[in-house]
Amino acid sequence: xxxxxxxxxxxxxxxxxxxxxxxxxxxxxxxxxxxxxxxxxxxxxxxxxxxxxxxxxxxxxxxxxxxxxxxxxxxxxxxxxxxxxxxxxxxxxxxxxxxxxxxxxxxxxxxxxxxxxxxxxxxxxxxxxxxxxxxxxxxxxxxxxxxxxxxxxxxxxxxxxxxxxxxxxxxxxxxxxxxxxxxxxxxxxxxxxxxxxxxxxxxxx
Amino acid sequence: xxxxxxxxxxxxxxxxxxxxxxxxxxxxxxxxxxxxxxxxxxxxxxxxxxxxxxxxxxxxxxxxxxxxxxxxxxxxxxxxxxxxxxxxxxxxxxxxxxxxxxxxxxxxxxxxxxxxxxxxxxxxxxxxxxxxxxxxxxxxxxxxxxxxxxxxxxxxxxxxxxxxxxxxxxxxxxxxxxxxxxxxxxxxxxxxxxxxxxxxxxxxx
Numbered sequence: 365x366x367x368x369x370x371x372x373x374x375x376x377x378x379x380x381x382x383x384x385x386x387x388x389x390x391x392x393x394x395x396x397x398x399x400x401x402x403x404x405x406x407x408x409x410x411x412x413x414x415x416x417x418x419x420x421x422x423x424x425x426x427x428x429x430x431x432x433x434x435x436x437x438x439x440x441x442x443x444x445x446x447x448x449x450x451x452x453x454x455x456x457x458x459x460x461x462x463x464x465x466x467x468x469x470x471x472x473x474x475x476x477x478x479x480x481x482x483x484x485x486x487x488x489x490x491x492x493x494x495x496x497x498x499x500x501x502x503x504x505x506x507x508x509x510x511x512x513x514x515x516x517x518x519x520x521x522x523x524x525x526x527x528x529x530x531x532x533x534x535x536x537x538x539x540x541x542x543x544x545x546x547x548x549x550x551x552x553x554x555x556x557x558x559x560x561x562x563x564x565x566x567x568x569x
Numbered sequence: 570x571x572x573x574x575x576x577x578x579x580x581x582x583x584x585x586x587x588x589x590x591x592x593x594x595x596x597x598x599x600x601x602x603x604x605x606x607x608x609x610x611x612x613x614x615x616x617x618x619x620x621x622x623x624x625x626x627x628x629x630x631x632x633x634x635x636x637x638x639x640x641x642x643x644x645x646x647x648x649x650x651x652x653x654x655x656x657x658x659x660x661x662x663x664x665x666x667x668x669x670x671x672x673x674x675x676x677x678x679x680x681x682x683x684x685x686x687x688x689x690x691x692x693x694x695x696x697x698x699x700x701x702x703x704x705x706x707x708x709x710x711x712x713x714x715x716x717x718x719x720x721x722x723x724x725x726x727x728x729x730x731x732x733x734x735x736x737x738x739x740x741x742x743x744x745x746x747x748x749x750x751x752x753x754x755x756x757x758x759x760x761x762x763x764x765x766x767x768x769x770x771x772x773x774x
Contacts, residue, residue, distance in 0.1 A: 413628055423618055425744045429757060436754075436768075539630045549641070552634060555760050563641075 368564045369398040371545040373533055374475070375406045376455025376462075376489060377418070378541040379430060380554040382479040383437050385542070388557070389472040395561045401471055403462040404533040405455065405526065406541055413539070418452045434483075437554065444484035453482060454490040456526075460517035461495060463525040470502050477501060492517075573769045574603040576750040578738055579680070580611045581660025581667075581694060582623070583746040584635060585759040587684040588642050590747070593762070594677040600766045606676055608667040609738040610660065610731065611746055617739070623657045639688075642759065649689035658687060659695040661731075665722035666700060668730040675707050682706060697722075 372388050374381040392399035410419065420427035431447055438445035458478045465471050477498045481487040487494050492514055499510045516522055533543070537550055544551040544560035551560040577593050579586040597604035615624065625632035636652055643650035663683045670676050682703045686692040692699050697719055704715045721727055738748070742755055749756040749765035756765040 413630075423744070425618075425742055428742055429744065429755060432755070433757075537630055537633060539628070539634065550634060550637070552638075553760075555758075 368547040369400050370564055371400045371402050373402045373404055373538055373543040375541040376458040376478055377452040379434050381542040382483045383441050384554045384557050385475050385479050386443055397564050403459040404530045408530055409534055446486045448486050457492050457495050458489055459526055460522050461513055464516040464522045473502050573752040574605050575769055576605045576607050578607045578743055578748040580746040581663040581683055582657035584639050586747040587688045588646050589759045589762050590680050590684050591648055602769050608664040609735045613735055614739055651689055651691045653691050662697050662700050663694055664731055665727050666718055669721040669727045678707050
């Protein structure tokens with residue numbers, strides 16, 4: 365039986381996607397599971413549920429819990445954490461770059477660097493200049509051409525890619541981030557990543 | 570330092586409270602953590618957020634996910650599961666009995682038996698006759714006096730107890746079930762039970 369892959373559905377504005385994104389590549393490799401990185405936008409999905417803002421702002425009691433919970437989760441995982449001074453910040457530019465760079469070896473490093481910028485350094489990831497600086501900062505064998513990738517992010521094909529991916533998320537029944545899809549099974553939430561990987565292992569065996 | 574206890578906040582109508590309730594006593598004992606059983610009602614808390622029904626009915630996409638997720642969780646935990654033919658069913662009568670019986674040794678067994686009735690046997694736990702049958706079925710050193718406990722459930726002091734406990738839940742920032750409070754820290758969700766127990770262990774050491 366062919367090994368199932370894991371689809372990692374994430375939104376750059378999503379706090380709980382941060383700890384998942386930071387361990388996704390390493391855990392996938394350790395489990396021998398190919399990871400498919402699937403950036404999408406929660407905005408249209410939340411709008412379909414009648415929310416024009418993050419549910420953590422719509423429901424302040426959930427928001428207060430989430431901020432404390434993020435501190436604990438990051439401490440547990442050894443991740444830097446700074447509550448952003450503005451929330452949510454649009455993940456649109458970053459998600460478009462991630463769509464344009466879907467086949468690039470540096471994609472996982474880019475995703476992690478954007479999350480660090482947003483949730484460890486309180487930088488405004490909605491600003492293309494910040495995303496440019498993140499691209500600039502990536503280590504690797506080859507330098508990333510910042511101008512090229514910011515331009516590709518604005519191409520109609522890239523915008524269509526992200527729109528289609530967001531529609532696909534909705535079609536899969538995704539309603540929050542992070543979400544994981546393995547062998548047709550949907551798992552929602554950072555704390556279900558390990559279980560999703562195990563599911564794949566049992567599904568493939 | 571005195572050992573911290575764990576407050577287990579649960580609602581009999583709540584699906585995710587079922588797998589938590591079924592392992593709570595055993596896990597608490599294994600960890601040497603006294604468990605304080607805290608039945609409450611989600612209705613007034615949901616109403617404060619503008620919902621007049623379970624969020625799993627208000628947001629069908631979350632509901633569809635939850636029903637499948639419950640199947641997986643119960644399979645993993647070796648629990649019987651049957652999707653109830655009516656949802657949610659009021660946990661009011663059961664919660665009142667649990668409040669009246671707060672000091673009884675059979676309380677954890679009663680809680681488990683109510684969850685089994687609701688989510689393994691599809692019985693109508695809103696019906697006092699079903700709760701009576703559950704009380705009747707409890708094994709133990711002494712038979713439980715069914716008439717006595719159903720009567721106590723209707724006493725004003727018991728009703729006040731449950732109302733006060735629900736207000737206390739709200740005061741703690743609880744917005745869903747199950748929730749766990751350990752050393753002033755709130756954890757939400759069945760999948761955070763083990764972490765809540767670990768938190769207590771590190772807090773007490």
